[in-house]
Amino acid sequence: MAAWLARTGVRDWLFAYVGAVTVWLVTVVIADGFGAMQTLTAGLGFAVFYVLVATGQMFVIATGPGNIDLSIPATVTLGAGVAMSVMAGSDAMIVPGFLAAIATGIAVGSFNYALIRALRIPPIIATLSSSFVVQSTAIWYGRGLSIKPPDALQDFTFARVLDVPVMTLVAVLFTMAMAVVLRRTVYGRSVLAIGQNPKAAHLAGVDVERTRWVTYTLSAALAGFTGALFAGFSGGVSLDMGAQFLLASIAVVVIGGTSVAGGRANLPGLWGAALFLFLLVTMLNAAGVGSGVRQLLTGVLIIAVITAAGGEQRGR
Amino acid sequence: MAARTLCAALGAALLSTTAMAEIATGDTSGMRIALSNNFAGNSWRQAMLKSWDEVSSQAVAEGIVAEAPAFTTAENQATEQAAQIQNLILQGFDAIVLNAASPTALNGAVREACDAGVVVVSFDGIVTEPCAWRIVIDxxxxxxxxxxxxxxxxxxxxxxxxxxxxxxxxxxxxxxxxxxxxxxxxxxxxxxxxxxxxxxxxxxxxxxxxxxxxxxxxxxxxxxxxxxxxxxxxxxxxxxxxxxxxxxxxxxxxxxxxxxxxxxxxxxxxxxIAPASAQVGFWVAQQILAGREVPQDLLLPTLVIEQDELDYWLEQTEEGGVTNAVYTLDWTDKMIEAVAAGEPVPPTPTAE
The missing domain is CATH 3.40.50.2300 (Response regulator)
Structure with a gap:
């Protein structure tokens, strides 16, 4: 059993789900069984945004040590602002709005890559400084902006089938597709190869720089798209809407069983980790513990899940 | 001054106290006031900076002060803002209006400013250093x-x-x-x-x-x-x-x-709180520079919107922003008088 878990890579992400189910059950007990299903529904809805940004972050982190995208929060805000102004509240403009948000992300991602490649700035500094530029652009762009999303978009983000949000179902399909990209395409295999050893990957004929460019662009494009969707869900654009995704995007990736050292990544873990983080806060809120204790327990439980997942010796 | 304070202390019955309120008219036309701000990343702060810009550009145009630029730190860190305050002292500003990243961590830098003869007026994010003025919000x-x-x-x-x-x-x-x-x-x-x-x-x-x-x-x-x-x-x-x-x-x-x-x-x-509280900070600093005695701890009323005033206030609210008001020198003067006399501060000013 243990050997099978290790061989298939299931152990990498299993503990995120164990953690999520555990905190959910505890929440249900605290609330005397009240609202068990609705809590899960709320979690599945919010998890969509975390999973989308974390998918991009995961590909970036998988390309090896030092690779990280800190411009995600600013790109979410700018993508939301661009999308809402293109949509201008009209249902007919929803698709162009999303395309504009993705295009914004592609521009930001290419800019990030240019800083990293041409100016040889380490990714953590390059994406941090570009986030200042992007956030300032969002502030400048967002002044006096009409902020309401089109009704059809808002209705879509609230729509459900059997208590499961429709956008969650769509996002699950998307992550399944990305899992195939990661495992079965030249691009996905290149990301993992670079993450394990960029020199060896280069000698094996992988176009290292092109892969990096695609990866940073993918991350920013997903952030821009997420911003547009999130603006629909939360009823408009606000300048601070992206801030919550900075640490969350990284935490979801790590709790989900992706190696920070690069070269190992998986998509199922992102859902488990996003649900775990959401339900953890819900559990502590429902228990009514003070903010100090809550932050302490959040830290301790995150460490517990990561340790449980990586505690034994990893087989390859 | 002493007579006015005495009158005020005698009670609200002496309506003449308000008539005796006097706006300091000392010459501040050559003076420079800086806004030191720790954060700009939300709609409230954006409106605050805009309000500052309005009052400062008008005051400069009318020759009340020489200049009044705003400086915002990038990282919302007390250390960064302390360095910024030290720079403002070196640049020779006469007063610093401060929205502080921390109530205590900037006290050292604020003390340095006071020792250098710079007037420090903190608002919204106030500082505990006794030499600074505080526009306190309840x-x-x-x-x-x-x-x-x-x-x-x-x-x-x-x-x-x-x-x-x-x-x-x-x-x-x-x-x-x-x-x-x-x-x-x-x-x-x-x-x-x-x-x-x-x-x-x-x-x-x-x-x-x-x-x-x-x-x-x-x-x-x-x-x-x-x-x-x-x-x-x-x-x-x-x-x-x-x-x-x-x-x-x-x-x-x-x-x-x-x-x-x-x-x-x-x-x-x-x-x-109306973001234009920055304007109160500006006028308080200007009045202190003009030679007025101002209590160290001032009060700012909350901007309350009730059901029947909703339409009026929504019109005063920029799209995507926060409801704002305009605080004039006259209003600030009344507030300073009320605080000095221990009376309730005047309500948030409206257009009519």
Missing amino acids: FAGMGTAQLDYLAEKMPEGGKLLEIRGLAGVFVDDEIHSGIVKGVETHSQFEVVGSVHGDWTQTVAQREVSGILPTLPAIDAVVTQGGDGYGAAQAFRAAGRDIPLIIMGNRHDELTWWQEQRDATGYETMSLS
Whole structure:
């Protein structure tokens, strides 16, 4: 059993789900069984945004040590602002709005890559400084902006089938597709190869720089798209809407069983980790513990899940 | 001066005290006032900077001061702002109006400024250093006011959800203490759930969505501003009846309130601090430079919006922004007089 878990890579992400189910059950007990299903529904809805940004972050982190995208929060805000102004509240403009948000992300991602490649700035500094530029652009762009999303978009983000949000179902399909990209395409295999050893990957004929460019662009494009969707869900654009995704995007990736050292990544873990983080806060809120204790327990439980997942010796 | 203070102390019966209020007219036309600001990344701060820009450009045009630029730090760090204050001292500013990253961590830099003869006026994010002036906001009063309103609206009481601000920040603790005090006074109310919305619409929506399924029917939501619309979205997404949600003067909150009022007769109230408190900071600094004796601790009223004033105030609110007012030198003068005399400060000025 243990050997099978290790061989298939299931152990990498299993503990995120164990953690999520555990905190959910505890929440249900605290609330005397009240609202068990609705809590899960709320979690599945919010998890969509975390999973989308974390998918991009995961590909970036998988390309090896030092690779990280800190411009995600600013790109979410700018993508939301661009999308809402293109949509201008009209249902007919929803698709162009999303395309504009993705295009914004592609521009930001290419800019990030240019800083990293041409100016040889380490990714953590390059994406941090570009986030200042992007956030300032969002502030400048967002002044006096009409902020309401089109009704059809808002209705879509609230729509459900059997208590499961429709956008969650769509996002699950998307992550399944990305899992195939990661495992079965030249691009996905290149990301993992670079993450394990960029020199060896280069000698094996992988176009290292092109892969990096695609990866940073993918991350920013997903952030821009997420911003547009999130603006629909939360009823408009606000300048601070992206801030919550900075640490969350990284935490979801790590709790989900992706190696920070690069070269190992998986998509199922992102859902488990996003649900775990959401339900953890819900559990502590429902228990009514003070903010100090809550932050302490959040830290301790995150460490517990990561340790449980990586505690034994990893087989390859 | 002494005569005026004495008169004021004799009581409000002496109406002549207000007539004796005098705006200091010392020449400040060659002087320079800087705004040191720690953060610009939300709509309130953006409106604050705009209000500063309005008052400073007008004052420069009228020759009241030589210049009054605004400086904002990038990282919202006390160390960064302390360095900024030291730079402003070296650049020879006569006064620094300060929205501080920390009530205590900047005290060293503020002390240096005072020692260099620079007037320091802190507002919103105030500093405890005694040599600085403080424009204090009654945050605890913002908490109690919500419960007072609710007690009037629903005398039979009810179950409350509390949305708090950013954990560990002074303002959050103050408003929360006011709400706790209000619940003690009006014991028919009970807080059945509490979350931290970080004064951010999207965070509030997420946190309320999470806790809502575990809660019984909620009668009212007490808030800290910036979180009311997110709470409404969360109730809508959960398919619950929307309770009375206290709002925080944000454009999205007031717009939503107006829509609900027109559709269903929805009633609530809204309160927050006007971003133009920066203008009060400007005028206080100018008056001190002009030679006026000003008490170290001043007070700023909360901007409260009631049902019948909603349309007026929504017009005063920039799209995507926060309800704002314009604080003039005259208003600041009245406020300084009221504080010096120990009387209630004048209400937020309106256009009429």
